[in-house]
Amino acid sequence: MSSIQTIAVLGAGTMGNGIAHVCARSGFNVLLSDRHDACHDRGLAIIEKNLAREVAKGKLTQQQAEEARARITPTLDREAFSVCDLAIEAATERFEIKSELFKELDRVLRPEAILASNTSSISITKLAAQTSRPAQVIGMHFFNPVPVMQLVEVVRGLQTSQATFDTVHALSKQLGKTPVEVNDAAGFVxxxxxxxxxxxxxxxxxxxxxxxxxxxxxxxxxxxxxxxxxxxxxxxxxxxxxxxxxxxxxxxxxxxxxxxxxxxxxxxxxxxxxxxxxxxxxxx
Incomplete structure:
Protein backbone atom coordinates (compact mmCIF):
# COMPACT_ATOMS: atom_id res chain seq x y z
CA MET A 1 0.00 0.00 0.00
CA SER A 2 1.02 3.66 -0.23
CA SER A 3 2.84 5.37 2.60
CA ILE A 4 0.98 5.68 5.89
CA GLN A 5 -0.15 9.17 6.83
CA THR A 6 -3.14 8.80 9.18
CA ILE A 7 -3.34 6.27 11.99
CA ALA A 8 -6.32 5.29 14.13
CA VAL A 9 -5.59 4.24 17.70
CA LEU A 10 -8.37 2.39 19.53
CA GLY A 11 -8.04 2.84 23.27
CA ALA A 12 -6.87 5.93 25.14
CA GLY A 13 -5.58 4.04 28.18
CA THR A 14 -1.96 3.44 29.16
CA MET A 15 -0.91 1.71 25.94
CA GLY A 16 -3.25 3.58 23.58
CA ASN A 17 -2.24 7.07 24.66
CA GLY A 18 1.42 6.04 24.51
CA ILE A 19 1.01 4.73 20.95
CA ALA A 20 -0.86 7.89 19.92
CA HIS A 21 1.96 9.95 21.48
CA VAL A 22 4.76 8.28 19.51
CA CYS A 23 2.78 8.29 16.25
CA ALA A 24 2.01 12.03 16.54
CA ARG A 25 5.56 12.81 17.67
CA SER A 26 6.82 11.05 14.53
CA GLY A 27 4.69 13.23 12.24
CA PHE A 28 1.59 11.07 11.69
CA ASN A 29 -1.98 12.29 12.03
CA VAL A 30 -3.79 10.32 14.73
CA LEU A 31 -7.46 9.64 15.41
CA LEU A 32 -7.71 8.53 19.05
CA SER A 33 -10.89 6.68 19.96
CA ASP A 34 -12.27 5.27 23.19
CA ARG A 35 -15.74 4.62 24.63
CA HIS A 36 -16.31 7.99 26.32
CA ASP A 37 -15.04 11.56 26.11
CA ALA A 38 -13.80 11.21 29.68
CA CYS A 39 -11.40 8.48 28.48
CA HIS A 40 -10.15 10.83 25.77
CA ASP A 41 -9.66 13.63 28.31
CA ARG A 42 -7.58 11.40 30.60
CA GLY A 43 -5.52 10.04 27.73
CA LEU A 44 -4.83 13.46 26.22
CA ALA A 45 -3.87 14.88 29.61
CA ILE A 46 -1.26 12.12 29.96
CA ILE A 47 0.04 12.77 26.44
CA GLU A 48 0.38 16.49 27.18
CA LYS A 49 2.19 15.75 30.44
CA ASN A 50 4.60 13.36 28.73
CA LEU A 51 5.26 15.80 25.87
CA ALA A 52 6.02 18.51 28.44
CA ARG A 53 8.44 16.13 30.15
CA GLU A 54 10.22 15.55 26.84
CA VAL A 55 10.50 19.32 26.34
CA ALA A 56 11.94 19.72 29.85
CA LYS A 57 14.54 17.04 29.07
CA GLY A 58 15.48 18.71 25.79
CA LYS A 59 14.21 15.83 23.64
CA LEU A 60 11.64 18.07 21.91
CA THR A 61 11.22 21.80 21.44
CA GLN A 62 8.06 23.45 22.69
CA GLN A 63 6.98 23.96 19.08
CA GLN A 64 7.51 20.27 18.25
CA ALA A 65 5.46 19.26 21.29
CA GLU A 66 2.62 21.58 20.33
CA GLU A 67 2.67 20.31 16.74
CA ALA A 68 2.58 16.70 17.94
CA ARG A 69 -0.39 17.39 20.21
CA ALA A 70 -2.21 19.17 17.35
CA ARG A 71 -1.93 16.03 15.21
CA ILE A 72 -4.08 14.01 17.67
CA THR A 73 -7.84 14.23 17.23
CA PRO A 74 -10.13 12.41 19.68
CA THR A 75 -13.30 10.95 18.22
CA LEU A 76 -16.21 8.78 19.29
CA ASP A 77 -17.22 8.30 15.65
CA ARG A 78 -15.60 5.15 14.30
CA GLU A 79 -16.88 6.01 10.82
CA ALA A 80 -14.19 8.73 10.82
CA PHE A 81 -11.61 5.95 10.48
CA SER A 82 -12.44 5.70 6.78
CA VAL A 83 -9.56 8.14 6.12
CA CYS A 84 -6.99 6.03 8.01
CA ASP A 85 -4.24 3.96 6.41
CA LEU A 86 -3.62 1.91 9.56
CA ALA A 87 -5.57 1.16 12.73
CA ILE A 88 -3.82 0.02 15.90
CA GLU A 89 -6.10 -1.61 18.46
CA ALA A 90 -5.01 -1.19 22.09
CA ALA A 91 -8.04 -2.49 23.99
CA THR A 92 -8.36 -4.82 26.97
CA GLU A 93 -6.54 -8.15 26.61
CA ARG A 94 -9.69 -10.18 25.94
CA PHE A 95 -10.31 -11.94 22.64
CA GLU A 96 -14.04 -11.24 22.58
CA ILE A 97 -13.45 -7.48 22.94
CA LYS A 98 -10.70 -7.35 20.33
CA SER A 99 -12.69 -9.56 17.97
CA GLU A 100 -15.67 -7.17 17.95
CA LEU A 101 -13.37 -4.19 17.38
CA PHE A 102 -11.66 -5.93 14.47
CA LYS A 103 -15.01 -6.69 12.84
CA GLU A 104 -16.00 -3.03 13.19
CA LEU A 105 -12.66 -1.78 11.88
CA ASP A 106 -12.87 -4.17 8.95
CA ARG A 107 -16.20 -2.60 8.05
CA VAL A 108 -15.20 1.07 8.26
CA LEU A 109 -11.61 1.06 6.97
CA ARG A 110 -10.70 1.28 3.30
CA PRO A 111 -10.01 -2.14 1.72
CA GLU A 112 -6.26 -1.45 1.47
CA ALA A 113 -5.84 -0.32 5.10
CA ILE A 114 -3.87 -2.41 7.62
CA LEU A 115 -5.27 -3.66 10.93
CA ALA A 116 -2.79 -4.06 13.80
CA SER A 117 -3.26 -5.24 17.36
CA ASN A 118 -1.16 -4.24 20.34
CA THR A 119 -2.09 -7.54 21.98
CA SER A 120 0.62 -9.01 24.18
CA SER A 121 -0.52 -12.62 23.88
CA ILE A 122 -3.68 -13.21 21.78
CA SER A 123 -3.37 -15.03 18.45
CA ILE A 124 -3.01 -12.68 15.48
CA THR A 125 -4.08 -15.56 13.23
CA LYS A 126 -7.35 -15.87 15.15
CA LEU A 127 -7.98 -12.12 15.08
CA ALA A 128 -7.24 -11.99 11.35
CA ALA A 129 -9.87 -14.65 10.73
CA GLN A 130 -12.53 -12.26 12.08
CA THR A 131 -11.95 -9.95 9.09
CA SER A 132 -12.30 -9.97 5.32
CA ARG A 133 -8.64 -8.86 4.99
CA PRO A 134 -6.58 -11.44 6.93
CA ALA A 135 -3.47 -10.74 4.83
CA GLN A 136 -3.52 -7.16 6.16
CA VAL A 137 -3.70 -8.07 9.86
CA ILE A 138 -0.56 -8.01 12.03
CA GLY A 139 0.60 -7.62 15.61
CA MET A 140 2.40 -4.52 16.88
CA HIS A 141 3.21 -5.27 20.50
CA PHE A 142 4.54 -2.08 22.09
CA PHE A 143 5.96 -1.97 25.62
CA ASN A 144 5.08 0.27 28.53
CA PRO A 145 5.89 3.16 28.78
CA VAL A 146 5.51 3.39 25.00
CA PRO A 147 7.27 6.77 24.52
CA VAL A 148 10.37 5.36 26.24
CA MET A 149 10.65 1.64 25.47
CA GLN A 150 12.39 0.81 22.19
CA LEU A 151 11.01 -2.63 21.37
CA VAL A 152 8.06 -3.48 19.13
CA GLU A 153 7.31 -7.17 18.59
CA VAL A 154 6.03 -7.31 14.99
CA VAL A 155 3.94 -10.47 14.95
CA ARG A 156 3.08 -12.33 11.76
CA GLY A 157 -0.22 -14.18 11.71
CA LEU A 158 -0.44 -17.27 9.54
CA GLN A 159 -2.19 -15.15 6.88
CA THR A 160 -0.10 -11.95 7.15
CA SER A 161 1.31 -10.91 3.78
CA GLN A 162 4.93 -9.92 3.22
CA ALA A 163 3.77 -6.49 2.04
CA THR A 164 1.90 -5.92 5.32
CA PHE A 165 4.90 -7.04 7.36
CA ASP A 166 7.29 -4.84 5.40
CA THR A 167 5.03 -1.78 5.80
CA VAL A 168 4.65 -2.22 9.56
CA HIS A 169 8.33 -3.08 10.06
CA ALA A 170 9.28 0.16 8.28
CA LEU A 171 6.66 2.14 10.22
CA SER A 172 8.06 0.87 13.54
CA LYS A 173 11.43 2.32 12.59
CA GLN A 174 9.79 5.62 11.62
CA LEU A 175 8.33 5.69 15.15
CA GLY A 176 11.85 5.47 16.55
CA LYS A 177 11.41 1.87 17.66
CA THR A 178 13.38 -1.32 17.07
CA PRO A 179 11.08 -3.89 15.43
CA VAL A 180 11.73 -7.57 16.15
CA GLU A 181 10.03 -10.17 13.95
CA VAL A 182 8.05 -12.80 15.86
CA ASN A 183 5.80 -15.57 14.56
CA ASP A 184 2.31 -16.02 15.97
CA ALA A 185 2.34 -18.22 19.09
CA ALA A 186 0.72 -17.85 22.50
CA GLY A 187 2.49 -15.05 24.39
CA PHE A 188 4.86 -14.42 21.46
CA VAL A 189 8.42 -14.19 22.84
Missing part, protein backbone atom coordinates in the same frame (compact mmCIF):
# COMPACT_ATOMS: atom_id res chain seq x y z
CA UNK A 190 8.15 -11.56 25.56
CA UNK A 191 5.25 -12.91 27.57
CA UNK A 192 5.93 -16.57 26.87
CA UNK A 193 9.16 -16.09 28.81
CA UNK A 194 8.26 -13.24 31.19
CA UNK A 195 4.87 -14.37 32.50
CA UNK A 196 5.99 -17.82 33.70
CA UNK A 197 8.81 -16.03 35.56
CA UNK A 198 6.30 -13.73 37.27
CA UNK A 199 3.96 -16.65 37.94
CA UNK A 200 6.77 -18.66 39.55
CA UNK A 201 7.70 -15.68 41.73
CA UNK A 202 4.06 -15.63 42.91
CA UNK A 203 4.25 -19.37 43.68
CA UNK A 204 7.41 -18.68 45.71
CA UNK A 205 5.51 -15.99 47.64
CA UNK A 206 2.50 -18.23 48.22
CA UNK A 207 4.69 -21.11 49.43
CA UNK A 208 6.60 -18.85 51.86
CA UNK A 209 9.97 -19.27 50.14
CA UNK A 210 10.58 -15.54 50.67
CA UNK A 211 8.75 -12.24 51.02
CA UNK A 212 7.86 -10.23 47.90
CA UNK A 213 10.56 -7.72 48.85
CA UNK A 214 13.20 -10.46 49.13
CA UNK A 215 12.20 -12.08 45.84
CA UNK A 216 12.41 -8.75 44.04
CA UNK A 217 15.81 -8.00 45.61
CA UNK A 218 17.19 -11.31 44.34
CA UNK A 219 16.35 -10.34 40.76
CA UNK A 220 17.49 -6.73 41.08
CA UNK A 221 20.78 -7.47 42.82
CA UNK A 222 21.55 -10.93 41.44
CA UNK A 223 20.26 -10.69 37.86
CA UNK A 224 20.54 -6.90 37.33
CA UNK A 225 16.81 -6.56 36.55
CA UNK A 226 15.67 -2.92 36.82
CA UNK A 227 12.73 -4.09 38.95
CA UNK A 228 11.81 -7.41 40.52
CA UNK A 229 9.12 -9.68 39.04
CA UNK A 230 6.49 -8.86 41.66
CA UNK A 231 6.98 -5.09 41.33
CA UNK A 232 6.72 -5.60 37.57
CA UNK A 233 3.54 -7.65 37.99
CA UNK A 234 1.99 -4.80 39.98
CA UNK A 235 3.07 -2.38 37.25
CA UNK A 236 1.56 -4.50 34.45
CA UNK A 237 -1.62 -5.25 36.39
CA UNK A 238 -2.29 -8.60 38.05
CA UNK A 239 -5.50 -9.02 36.05
CA UNK A 240 -3.48 -8.68 32.83
CA UNK A 241 -0.94 -11.21 34.11
CA UNK A 242 -3.74 -13.65 34.88
CA UNK A 243 -5.35 -13.18 31.46
CA UNK A 244 -2.02 -13.88 29.75
CA UNK A 245 -1.34 -17.00 31.82
CA UNK A 246 -4.75 -18.33 30.88
CA UNK A 247 -4.06 -17.60 27.20
CA UNK A 248 -0.75 -19.47 27.50
CA UNK A 249 -2.50 -22.52 28.98
CA UNK A 250 -5.23 -22.44 26.33
CA UNK A 251 -2.84 -21.74 23.45
CA UNK A 252 -0.24 -24.38 24.29
CA UNK A 253 -2.27 -26.97 26.21
CA UNK A 254 0.70 -27.20 28.58
CA UNK A 255 -0.20 -27.25 32.32
CA UNK A 256 3.17 -25.71 33.21
CA UNK A 257 1.53 -22.36 32.42
CA UNK A 258 -1.26 -22.78 34.99
CA UNK A 259 -1.74 -19.52 36.92
CA UNK A 260 -0.76 -19.53 40.59
CA UNK A 261 -3.79 -19.80 42.93
CA UNK A 262 -2.55 -16.72 44.83
CA UNK A 263 -2.65 -14.69 41.61
CA UNK A 264 -6.24 -15.79 41.01
CA UNK A 265 -7.27 -14.91 44.58
CA UNK A 266 -5.65 -11.47 44.42
CA UNK A 267 -7.44 -10.64 41.18
CA UNK A 268 -10.72 -11.89 42.67
CA UNK A 269 -10.11 -9.56 45.62
CA UNK A 270 -9.57 -6.58 43.32
CA UNK A 271 -5.90 -6.33 44.26
CA UNK A 272 -4.66 -5.57 40.76
CA UNK A 273 -1.42 -3.73 41.51
CA UNK A 274 -0.64 -0.05 41.02
CA UNK A 275 -3.89 0.80 39.26
CA UNK A 276 -6.01 -0.40 42.20
CA UNK A 277 -3.65 0.81 44.94
CA UNK A 278 -2.83 -2.66 46.17
CA UNK A 279 -1.08 -5.72 44.78
CA UNK A 280 2.04 -7.30 46.19
CA UNK A 281 2.75 -3.82 47.51
CA UNK A 282 0.53 -0.96 48.68
CA UNK A 283 0.43 2.26 46.65
CA UNK A 284 -0.86 5.68 47.58
Missing amino acids: SNRVLMPLINEAIFATMEGVATPEAIDQVFQLGMAHPMGPLTLADFIGLDVCLDIMRILVEGTGDPKYRPCPLLIRMVDAGWLGRKSGRGFYTYT
